[in-house]
Amino acid sequence: MWVFSNTAVSLDGRxxxxxxxxxxxxxxxxxxxxxxxxxxxxxxxxxxxxxxMGPHPIVAPAGLQVMGAQDRLINAVMTRNGIVDHMGDDWPDDRVDLRVFGPSSLDVSAHEARGASVHVVDDAIDVLAALRELGCERVLVEGGGDLIFSLVAAGRLDTIFMTLAPRIIGGVGAPSLADGIGFSPDSIQDFRLTDCEQLGDELFLRYDQKE
Ligand SMILES: NC(=O)c1ccc[n+]([C@@H]2O[C@H](COP(=O)([O-])OP(=O)(O)OC[C@H]3O[C@@H](n4cnc5c(N)ncnc54)[C@H](OP(=O)(O)O)[C@@H]3O)[C@@H](O)[C@H]2O)c1
Incomplete structure (x- = not known):
């Protein structure tokens, strides 16, 4: 299974x-x-x-879907508190298979009433295992920093696609590409740059896990 993230990051890493x-x-x-x-x-x-931040169905642009990708894009959300209170009128959506992953305290019937299946998991690794069981071969992680950190810490993020945006956001505590509890110097995770393209003032970068 290929697990890849995509994030737009400011010059100050936010x-x-x-x-x-x-x-x-x-x-x-x-x-x-x-x-x-x-x-x-x-x-x-x-x-x-x-x-x-954007409680709407995540869909691929019409006509672009790669051969073999599933007809209905699975939208997988990790949550301890549940998402029903934040779902707008655009749910359920026929193009999307909404799956909610979290503790056994999640309100299953409330989520099912909004078209979401609930899976009980402990962590992001369990989510990847469940997605594999569902037949997923390519999982795109769209953040945020808490989730990405947990995947990097577990060595389960294969590829990082990153757009470097020429902007400064600032703010102590503003989210970054990877937050969580952080690494100590001896456990910092290194990646290698495998692609770099400039378009206008933005850089589109790809990093892959070191072997
Ligand atoms: N620039 C970009 O490309 C981009 C992309 C994505 C996000 N963002 C930004 O990133 C920020 C959000 O990132 P974030 O790091 O604060 O949060 P996050 O990673 O999106 O979500 C953290 C949440 O994940 C859930 N979670 C974490 N561990 C879990 C576990 N073991 N079991 C069940 N649920 C678990 C919890 O959800 P509950 O709170 O629901 O319980 C937790 O609050 C926003 O500002 C957003 O705009 C930017």
């Missing part, structure tokens, strides 16, 4: 504001690239906080 405002870090070109990556995925995995 992926959002300190107040979690809803806005795009990257340009239209970045969003176009995001669509292309979604078209390659069987599932898009996000954390509950990222879901709340």
């Amino acid at each position: 992926i959002g504001t300190v107040n979690d405002d809803h806005f795009c870090v990257g340009t239209d070109q970045d969003r176009r690239r995001m669509g292309l990556l979604r078209a390659k995925a069987d599932a898009v995995l996000i954390g509950g906080q990222t879901f709340r």
